[in-house]
Amino acid sequence: MTQEQRDRRPSALAERRPFGDRAFQVITLAAGLLVLVILVLVAVSTSQQASSWFSSEGTKIFSSNWNPTAGQFGGLAFIYGTAITALIAIILAVPVSVGVALLLTEVVPRRWARPIVYVIDLLAVVPSVVWGLWGILTFAPWVQGIYNSIGSAVNGVPVLDAFFGPPASGASFFTAGIILAFMITPIVTSLSREVTATVPAIDKEGAYAVGATRLEVIRGVVIPHSQGGIVGAVLLGLGRAIGETIAAALVIGSSATITSHLFAPGYNMPSVIANEFGEATGVFRAALIGLGVLLFVFTIVINVIARTAVARSARRKRGA
Amino acid sequence: MAPADTGQPKVDLREPPSWRRTRDRAATALMAASLILVIIPLGLVLFTVIAKGASVISWSFLTGSIPPSVLPASFGGIGPAVLGTILITGLATVIAVPLGVLGAVYLNEYGSSRTLARLIGFMADVMTGVPSIVMGLFIFSIWVLHFGFSGLAGAFALGALMLPIVIRSTYEMLRLVPDSLREGSHALGATKARVTLTVVLPAALGGIVSGALLAVARAAGETAPLLFTILTVTTANPNVFSGPNTSLPSQIFVNASSPYVGAQARGWGAALTLIAIAFILMIAARLITARFARYVP
Numbered sequence: 001m002t003q004e005q006r007d008r009r010p011s012a013l014a015e016r017r018p019f020g021d022r023a024f025q026v027i028t029l030a031a032g033l034l035v036l037v038i039l040v041l042v043a044v045s046t047s048q049q050a051s052s053w054f055s056s057e058g059t060k061i062f063s064s065n066w067n068p069t070a071g072q073f074g075g076l077a078f079i080y081g082t083a084i085t086a087l088i089a090i091i092l093a094v095p096v097s098v099g100v101a102l103l104l105t106e107v108v109p110r111r112w113a114r115p116i117v118y119v120i121d122l123l124a125v126v127p128s129v130v131w132g133l134w135g136i137l138t139f140a141p142w143v144q145g146i147y148n149s150i151g152s153a154v155n156g157v158p159v160l161d162a163f164f165g166p167p168a169s170g171a172s173f174f175t176a177g178i179i180l181a182f183m184i185t186p187i188v189t190s191l192s193r194e195v196t197a198t199v200p201a202i203d204k205e206g207a208y209a210v211g212a213t214r215l216e217v218i219r220g221v222v223i224p225h226s227q228g229g230i231v232g233a234v235l236l237g238l239g240r241a242i243g244e245t246i247a248a249a250l251v252i253g254s255s256a257t258i259t260s261h262l263f264a265p266g267y268n269m270p271s272v273i274a275n276e277f278g279e280a281t282g283v284f285r286a287a288l289i290g291l292g293v294l295l296f297v298f299t300i301v302i303n304v305i306a307r308t309a310v311a312r313s314a315r316r317k318r319g320a
Numbered sequence: 321m322a323p324a325d326t327g328q329p330k331v332d333l334r335e336p337p338s339w340r341r342t343r344d345r346a347a348t349a350l351m352a353a354s355l356i357l358v359i360i361p362l363g364l365v366l367f368t369v370i371a372k373g374a375s376v377i378s379w380s381f382l383t384g385s386i387p388p389s390v391l392p393a394s395f396g397g398i399g400p401a402v403l404g405t406i407l408i409t410g411l412a413t414v415i416a417v418p419l420g421v422l423g424a425v426y427l428n429e430y431g432s433s434r435t436l437a438r439l440i441g442f443m444a445d446v447m448t449g450v451p452s453i454v455m456g457l458f459i460f461s462i463w464v465l466h467f468g469f470s471g472l473a474g475a476f477a478l479g480a481l482m483l484p485i486v487i488r489s490t491y492e493m494l495r496l497v498p499d500s501l502r503e504g505s506h507a508l509g510a511t512k513a514r515v516t517l518t519v520v521l522p523a524a525l526g527g528i529v530s531g532a533l534l535a536v537a538r539a540a541g542e543t544a545p546l547l548f549t550i551l552t553v554t555t556a557n558p559n560v561f562s563g564p565n566t567s568l569p570s571q572i573f574v575n576a577s578s579p580y581v582g583a584q585a586r587g588w589g590a591a592l593t594l595i596a597i598a599f600i601l602m603i604a605a606r607l608i609t610a611r612f613a614r615y616v617p
Contacts, residue, residue, distance in 0.1 A: 017511065024513035025430055031422035032431065032440045035447055035487070038480055042454065045461040099354030107348060116355065118606075123362045125598045127541025129569045130591045133576040134365045137584060182361045189358070213344035236449065243451025245544040246569070250576050270453045270544070277548055292457040296450065303449035307442060 042296060050290035052283055061290065066256040068280070073287035075294070077256040081173065081268035082295075085248060086241040088177025088262070093185045093241075094234050100185075101192035102218055105199075117190075124186035132250035135179045140170030140251055147172070147263040168263040171253035176268070179251055180241045188237040195229025195313060196222055228313030235306035239299045245270035269295050366595075373592025376585050382593065386554040386571070386586075389578050393585035400556035401571040401590060405597075407560040408471045408550065408567055409540045412478035417532045419479075420486025421521070427487070428494040429516050441491070447484040455480045456545035469551040471560035474567070477545035482535040489531025493524040526612025530605035537601035541594060543569035568594045 047054075053061060053073060063074030100120070104113045147168035154160040199222050207217045223230075253265020254275055269291045277288050376393050384397025423440070431437020459477040467473070497520050505515045521528070546552070551564035552574060568590050575587030 021511040021513040024516070025426075028422045028426035028430060031419045032426035032437070032487075034419060034423065035440055035444045035484065038458075038483070039443060039447060039450075041462060042450070042458040046454070046457050049457075049461040049465075096354040096357050099351045100358055103351035103355055107351060119359060119362065121602070122599070123358065125537055125541075125595075125602050126362070126365060127543070127569060127594055127598065129541065129543045129572045129576070130365065130369065130595060133572055133587055133591050134368055136576055137587075138364075138368050185358055213340050215344040215347040216340070218347070239449045243449070243453065245451065245453040246573060250573070270451060273453055273457070274544055274547055289457050289461065292454050296454045299449050299451055299454075300446060303446040306449075307445050311442075 039300075043293075046289055046293050046296065050286050050293050053286035053290040056283055057287075061287075064258055068276075068284045068287075071283065073283060075269070075287070075291055077258050078267055078269040078272050078291060079294070080258050081252070081266045082242055082270075084173050084262070084266070085176045085180055085252065085268050086238055088174060089180035089184055089241040090234065090238055092178065092181035093188055093237060096181075097185050097188035097233075097237070098192050098230060100189050101196055102222065104193050105196045106214060106218060106222065117193075120186050120189055123182070124190075128183065128244060128246040129250075131179050131183060132247040135175065135247060135251040136171060139179070140175050142170075143175060143178075144168065144170035147174070151263060162260045163262050165261060166263075167261065169253055169265045171251050171265055172263050173252065173266040174262040176248045176252040176266075176271075177262075179247045180244055183244055183247060184237040184240045187240060188233050191233035191236060191310070192226075192230050195226040195233065195310070198229075199225045226313065228309050232306045232308075232310035232313065235302055235309065239302040239306065242302070243270060243295060243299050245274050249274040369588060369591050369595060372585070372588035373590075376589030377592060381586075381589055385556065386566075387582075389575070389580045389583035392582040393589075395582065396586075398568065398571055398586060398590045398593070400554065401566050401568045402593065403556055403558065404471065404550070404565045404567040405540060405569070405594075407558070408474045408546070408565065409478060409536060411472065411475035411560055412482060412539055413532070413536050415475060416479035416482035416535070417486055420483050420532075420535075421490050421528060423483070423487045424490035424494055425516055425521070427491050429512070429520065441487075444484040444487045448488070451544070452477075452481055452542050453544035453547075456548045459545070460548040464549055468562070469549065469564045470562050471550055471557070471565040472562075473549035474546045474565065475560070477549050478539040478542060481542060481545060482539050485535040485538065486532055489534065490524070490528050493527030493531065494520065496527070497523045526608050530608040530612070533601045533605040533608070537598045537605070540601070541569055541598055543567075543573050546570050547573075568597075 057063075057073055061073070061075050062079070063072075064076040065072040065074040066077055100116075104116060108116065147164075147170070148166075150164050151166040151168045154164050155166065203221050203225065204217050207221050212220065248268055249271035252267060252271050254267055254271070255265040256267045256272070257264065259266070273288045273292055273295075277285070280288050381397035382402055383399040386398060386400055387396030423444070427437050427441050431440070455477045458480070459473050463473050463476060464470075501519055501523060502515055505519045506512075510518075546567055546569065550567065550570065552566050552570040553564045554566065557563050557565045572587050572590045572594065575583045575590065578584060578587070
């Protein structure tokens with residue numbers, strides 16, 4: 001036997017691994033594979049249950065006709081509502097979250113940063129349904145008055161009227177967007193903080209040494225360095241906002257309409273599933289599960305892009 | 321006495337007010353304002369829940385049966401929902417935590433940089449982004465349609481949500497365990513399984529437990545995965561393996577859309593109970609992490 005062949009053979013010790021040792025390795029591998037198995041099973045089993053919707057409606061699944069009693073199951077109104085509420089949530093939550101993340105890493109001394117992080121973690125622990133309960137019983141009635149006064153102020157003004165004019169309802173696209181913004185703020189903040197915290201101190205100190213103000217350091221050093229990671233954090237927030245169910249189901253107003261009026265009641269994909277699944281049978285139920293399949297596809301795509309962006313920005317940092 | 325003349329020119333190091341400094345101040349003020357914008361809604365929610373929930377909560381409220389919605393808050397309670405949440409979340413923990421820890425052991429101890437391990441780690445992160453309602457639909461399609469509604473089905477859905485969280489937090493903890501511990505026990509002739517079970521996992525135990533507690537806190541508040549798996553009834557069902565069940569979040573969801581004042585008051589009480597459970601779990605996790613941090617550098 002040549003030296004090379006001997007090297008390629010597994011060592012005698014590895015060959016005589018006891019059965020228990022090998023079994024343990026197989027068990028851990030199986031547990032790890034469970035993640036992939038579940039994801040595949042989610043896709044297969046839900047698509048199967050939704051197949052009668054896909055086959056009976058064809059491309060009409062993207063039409064705007066939703067009338068279960070008449071057997072029409074077009075999902076466009078829900079996709080539209082999902083996009084609108086998620087967009088409102090992102091527009092409201094991202095500047096605030098990035099602001100807090102920069103405050104924590106660039107301004108506040110470390111011993112003050114810790115209690116602030118605890119408070120933001122508390123925000124993440126408040127359950128979705130509690131946001132919904134507060135949203136519909138306390139927040140919506142209060143915000144309705146504000147909607148009404150904004151509505152009468154912009155009444156007749158060209159573009160603004162189309163977005164903020166009447167009809168105004170406490171339970172609406174905009175209320176859902178605000179509640180979703182509260183809910184995604186913790187995750188966007190904590191992920192942005194993770195990336196801004198990795199900016200090398202020497203880069204920042206260099207900028208301060210030549211006389212840059214804090215704002216100039218943030219814009220010239222911190223932001224360019226953590227751009228990719230922040231984009232990833234925002235996308236993960238978007239994924240949350242799209243899939244968040246119970247809070248939106250309570251405050252969105254439950255009306256399958258496509259309108260530019262942000263203060264009008266609407267619907268989105270998760271909340272129509274949550275609210276109407278109980279009474280649904282046949283194609284109706286298939287349509288609701290099918291909306292779940294679309295939701296799954298959207299969030300998987302967004303999350304894969306986001307995780308790749310975060311991982312790439314982390315790798316570049318290690319290389320630098 | 322006048323300060324000694326050092327012979328150096330007097331230089332005013334303070335920068336004169338300028339446009340650059342004004343903009344800098346404004347930016348700092350905006351960042352502080354965004355922190356306030358984050359704290360206000362949290363404060364408002366906690367204040368409202370405590371103000372409206374505290375007057376409802378009593379021992380008989382936590383253990384009493386769920387009355388018809390029309391009855392005022394002084395009647396009955398949310399006992400079946402408390403029981404359901406404890407049983408279903410407990411069962412989900414028993415299912416998901418061991419599997420998650422084993423999966424993390426594969427990722428860190430066996431897989432290291434293999435393509436399969438990297439794929440599993442990546443997909444576990446992606447899986448944390450799968451909407452909870454989709455997990456509910458999944459368990460409905462694969463389990464409820466064949467075996468009917470049960471607490472077990474709800475536990476499966478919650479477990480599927482907890483699994484990737486437990487994998488991620490355990491993986492981070494295993495990475496902190498110094499290699500010298502592993503090498504030392506291998507040198508004594510221990511097999512890899514033995515090293516992992518008796519040296520690596522005990523060394524990371526504190527972090528693993530606190531990560532699991534945070535996952536439980538998340539799962540206990542989830543409503544969407546339970547809607548289509550336990551069906552939300554109003555009677556207590558101590559048999560978690562068969563028959564429809566109920567839980568605190570499902571009960572809050574029902575009561576939030578109720579027009580009756582009594583039902584809404586019970587909803588606030590249930591919300592305070594749920595938040596209290598979640599906060600206690602979170603504080604316990606923090607305490608364990610703080611204790612653990614003393615042993616690992």
